[in-house]
Amino acid sequence: MNDLIQNILAFTTLGIALLFLVRKFIWNPKSATSKKACGDTDCGCH
Secondary structure, three states, X not given: OHHHHHHHHXXXXXXXXXXXXXXXXXXXXXXXXXXXXXXXOOOOOO
């Protein structure tokens, strides 16, 4: 019984971690250039 619970928890944790990585890096990645430049608007970062 303990092996079953341990496997369920391990695969659930693995699934959550993979989902996080997919959402962070593949599904909607943030572009690196938007952090470095203000763009066309004056954001007051100078």
